[in-house]
Amino acid sequence: MSHSDKDSVRIFDTTLRDGEQSPGASMTIEEKIRIAELLEAMRVDIIEAGFAIASNGDFECVQKIAQQIKQSTVCSLARAALPDIDRAAEALKQAARPRIHTFIATSPLHMKVKLQMEPKAVIEAIHASVSHARNFVDDVEWSAEDATRTEMDFLCQAVETAIKAGATTINLPDTVGYTTPREYREMFQSVINRVPGAAKAIFSTHCHNDLGLAVANSLAGVEGGARQIECTINGIGERAGNAAMEEVVMALRTRADAMPYHTNIETTSIMKASKLVSTVTGFNVQNNKAIVGANAFAHESGIHQDGILKNAETYEIMTPESVGVTKTTLVMGKLSGRAAFADKLKDLGYELGDNAFQDCFRRFKELADRKKNIYDEDIIALVDDEVATAENRLRLVALNTHSSTDGTAVADLTMSIDGEPKKSVVYGAGPVDAVFNAVKDVMDWHPRLVIFQVHAITQGTDAQAECTVRLEEDGRTVNGQGADEDTITAAARAYIAAMNKLMIKREKRAIAATG
Template sequence: MTDKNRVIIFDTTLRDGEQSPGASMTLEEKIRVADALEELGVDVIEAGFAIASNGDFEAVNEIAKRLKNTSVCSLARASRKDIDRAWEALRPAVRPRIHTFISTSPLHMRAKLQMTPEEVLEAIADSVSYARNLCEDVEWSCEDGTRTEPDFLYKAVEIAIKAGATTINVPDTVGYTTPEEYKVMIQNIIKNVPNSDKAIFSTHCHNDLGLAVANSIAAVQGGARQIECTINGIGERAGNAALEEIVMAFRTRNDMLPYTTGVVTENITRTSHLVSSVTGLAVQNNKAIVGANAFAHESGIHQDGMLKDAGTYEIMTPESVGLKKSSLVMGKHSGRHAFREKLKDLGYELADNEFMRAFTEFKDLADRKKTVYDEDIISIVDDNLRDNDRMKITGWKFVCEKGKANSAELELEIDGETKTVFSEGNGPVDAAFKALRSLVGGEPHLQLYQVHAVTRGTDAQAEVTVRLEEDGKTVNGHAAHTDTLVASAKAYVNALNKLLVKREKTAPEEMSA
């Protein structure tokens, strides 16, 4: 990099983000997210953990074939088998990167790896040099780096760079550190490692104490020039550093944080909506940058100030993150051209068949609602882009009548064939879930059933989120419809489709980094 203040944005939504409980994505969903991340302008996409499953390998491989500008990365443990699998998946990439890691804290070495410090140092040298012989761009991470003894950490980093690592990542794996501590740690590594000038230093912060973004920024102030982060801050436990918060902090407070990125901030809101939709992880209303209330003002004092000068209470504009207020109101008389223009305003470019499916559903919705809001259209598009799901609901009948058994009869298309299922239950939702559960066998347990209105009014679409758990694996399902019962059934089917994908995965040990 020629600009010493240019920060590389390494997005791990598809790897660490997918490790969020319930956030499993299909291949098609991962490709959509990868395309959006490339359009967003991130520098590196960690597309998965190639050895974790055939599904992860396929996702990394397909994304590697597809992306033209962004580096594609796969995670690999410090083993030649992992590294070979990662390289096999990454080979088609224009800019491939192998990211290998091993734990370095005394606790992890003793309790998890059951290796001596000397054995860990040998593994670092072997794994990094092996990866470098395959790929020019190699990143090495010291898992649980912030709880690693300084002198041992300096030695490990020196060995990794000597073996060929071009990026050194120092993860705060358990979200333990604080900003000043992390900043000094990065400064000391750069100062005490003789060959530190030959690598770029990176952060990877978890949010267990709510400090992931602050820690990431502090590390940059200490000399790091790559930040590993995720859209909406999703990730294991309390999540990762949120990409949108970091990037907008640099843009908004460039006087104090004179750093730049390649992110096109106007694409942030669109990408946030996409990730929320495909993972089923809703963004909290008061979430910074992308929450529904981020640019909302209800207090009379605030509203008065906003009317006089928006700068009184807004430190950035909604437009700077891609939040647009369109004057194009949609209704049942709106035609194809107006609908296509609305989609462009919302950041969607659909193929002809996808557009016609979405337009047909829009017209159906417009017949039932006086006004169709942007949020309604986003829900329609997100639902229709799931055209590769194995199971889809094509018809329904619900019975809820006093004195009679509540029941649900559902017609589905499953792998191209039509099938009907029926069940009675304690209410039509319970009946629908029982009927659908019979299709997949096993014992998926309902952990969460949540309903909220997409927009205002009694004719608003109901947006339903369902979370299922089976054998320690969780998946989220998400759907919207003007009929709450239909939305519930569709959300459950969406969760079942993801559960079928999840069943194929057998995650290896030491998956976090």
């Protein structure tokens, strides 16, 4: 089936920029690169890598992703200020497909209260910023912040100015999640019909989920003429989040009869992307989340189960395989060799270097000795944990804990710091508390524990536990993850992973202060 360009919807993923604005969702550069590589493999059209002028870390992240990514467009956000645009251009210098995304608020409230600018000055800033960005790149996106609360006549004037200055994409965001699908569709229709030269640009949606309408509004925007959707994996983002990429993509694919548009996304990688972002950010996906939730393809009702057994289409409007949900298998076990394990990793979409593969295989065999059934999810957790800790300077070497009903516990912990073993035996209010105290004692370092979460990866009493730890120190927040059949060991791995990230942040700040 062939599609015309007018039916094609570009996917602009802003997980690494807007998604990271979720409180506590900070990611390291290495984690962002992993996500960017997966987004490119999924055939995401545009990856917004960051806000280059926001910090040296953001600049470095945009720069490294720009160097790494060759097929997807790499984008950096910039305010309508020349230094912002210069910084974005510098970060994108080595990008194969660079885009500068500049924005300014256009609603009366934002112009008066936030910008303290008159409408005429805002129009002048739009022309100056877009023109300046075009000096560096041919692909310039302009956004009207708070477009849905902007007066229509002024919005049209602003869009016309941006297009005349050279903007190739026009984004009309629902910045505060205020609009409804009908209003949003009509806004796009009005602007596209009224603005001279509108056909020269691609129009884009960017919807927040404050009223739970982000996905519905994004699809309504497409019906109104938009051909780019800005979204994030798992819908993460500030406040209530953004439109969820997996939902808009699968809605367009599943309901092509009602919405005759298509994207280039390789949908079988959706679940893998969801799990990676969840692991990196520490934000668990709710069980009843559309497309990627644990219950999205689960059926407990007897009537539903009967229907599914007769014909899956009775209660499933898409197949689990279409979004990368694997059929759980039990063929891997303690007798499985390296070749079988490597083949399983390939089936699950992983490619590891030799050292990482050997370490992961060793942990797989250790798990198989303790656990009767090895599920795909168990292997995925092992790999994600191994990849996440591959470059860690801190590692768990050995751990023994003892606890009693009187509330006291002791942890005997050995960990490696830059290859040197360190040991501590410490008491705590419970085994997890004792383990965390032991790590802090070894490091002589006491950051604040913000979040500690545990969930089972698979079913059964021998299920692997996946733990997430969030630590904070001097305004710096990091997440660490760890997986193991033993919950206490998983907690230790997560805490050490978080400490490793915090140590790196502390050292970078010290270097910056002396530099």
